[in-house]
Every structure is written in C-alpha cells, then in structure tokens.
Amino acid sequence: MRKIGTVIVVTAAAVVLAGCTGTASTPAPAPTPSGSTSGPIFPDASTMTPAPRGAVDEDSGETHGPRPVPVWDDESRQSAIAAADAVMRAYARPDLGFDAWWAQLQPLLDQKATADYAYMDPSRIVASSVTGPGTITDETSAYVAYVDVPTNAGTYSVILSRADADSPWLASRFIVPEGVN
Numbered sequence: 527m528r529k530i531g532t533v534i535v536v537t538a539a540a541v542v543l544a545g546c547t548g549t550a551s552t553p554a555p556a557p558t559p560s561g562s563t564s565g566p567i568f569p570d571a572s573t574m575t576p577a578p579r580g581a582v583d584e585d586s587g588e589t590h591g592p593r594p595v596p597v598w599d600d601e602s603r604q605s606a607i608a609a610a611d612a613v614m615r616a617y618a619r620p621d622l623g624f625d626a627w628w629a630q631l632q633p634l635l636d637q638k639a640t641a642d643y644a645y646m647d648p649s650r651i652v653a654s655s656v657t658g659p660g661t662i663t664d665e666t667s668a669y670v671a672y673v674d675v676p677t678n679a680g681t682y683s684v685i686l687s688r689a690d691a692d693s694p695w696l697a698s699r700f701i702v703p704e705g706v707n
Contacts, residue, residue, distance in 0.1 A: 593690035596668040609695035610673035618653035636696040653677035
C-alpha cells in the first residue's frame with residue numbers, strides 16, 4: 527500500500543511540474559531600427575506641438591516664455607564690472623554687524639550664494655575697501671563673468687551669473703586673494 531501511495535504522489539508531482547513548464551513559445555522578433563543606429567535616435571520635432579507662449583508655472587506662478595539670449599558686448603561688460611564692484615563694496619564691510627551687512631549684500635547674490643554666505647561673519651573678511659576698477663578675466667560664457675576686483679587686502683575674484691540678457695548680474699562666489707585665509 528505504501529508503494530501505491532508513493533507512486534501516486536510522484537505521478538501527481540510530475541503532472542503538476544509538467545503543467546508549470548507550459549509550451550515553449552518563440553520570442554517576438556526584435557524590431558529593426560530604421561536609419562543609422564550609430565548615435566542617439568531623436569523624435570521628429572515637426573510632429574510635436576510647441577508649448578503655449580506665456581504659460582504659467584503652477585508652483586511658482588512665474589510666466590514662462592522665450593528669454594533673450596545674452597551676448598558679450600560693451601554694455602554687458604560694463605554691467606558685469608559695475609555689478610562686481612557693487613557686490614564687492616557690499617561684501618568688504620567687516621566693520622558692519624551681520625544684519626546691516628547682510629541687508630546690503632543679499633540682494634546682490636544669486637540663490638546658491640545666498641545660502642552659502644547666509645551664516646558668514648563679516649568681521650572675518652580681510653578686505654575693507656575696493657581700491658580700483660574691476661577687470662573681466664573670463665568671457666567663455668555670456669551667462670557667467672569672472673571679474674577681478676582690487677581691494678586693500680589684494681585682488682578678489684568675483685564670479686557673477688545671469689539668467690538671460692535682461693536679468694541682472696548676481697554674485698555666485700567670492701574667491702579670496704592667494705595667501706589670504
């Protein structure tokens with residue numbers, strides 16, 4: 527009787543396992559790409575509907591539309607140098623308390639610099655005056671300007687950025703003169 531029970535269990539297991547394997551199916555053929563496959567494949571832009579002009583961002587309430595692309599011209603250079611001078615004059619004020627110093631400096635900073643310099647102690651700044659006009663040292667991008675500004679503690683480099691041609695230059699970073707901590 528034991529042998530019959532074992533045979534029934536083994537047979538039932540074989541039937542169940544055979545049912546799990548199912549029938550072999552052939553895989554679907556891979557699609558064949560049209561055109562060149564040596565680079566990325568981009569969608570056809572002519573089949574897409576452009577975004578509406580003046581679309582309003584639901585989160586910020588800001589109206590989006592085309593922005594003027596900045597270029598390096600005399601006006602851009604002069605405004606970058608003037609912005610670097612103004613922000614350096616606001617920054618190099620170790621004689622002010624934090625609140626007065628921050629009230630003058632913060633409007634001239636971009637969002638990242640605002641976060642970076644929000645807890646700085648102005649009394650630790652070694653420069654206390656701007657001693658001459660700034661000089662643009664890098665014009666690689668019309669969105670970013672590197673301006674060297676001479677001070678009584680050496681030449682500081684100020685990195686400025688702007689969002690578009692109509693946006694003001696805002697300071698992103700102050701780089702202290704070499705040898706100054």
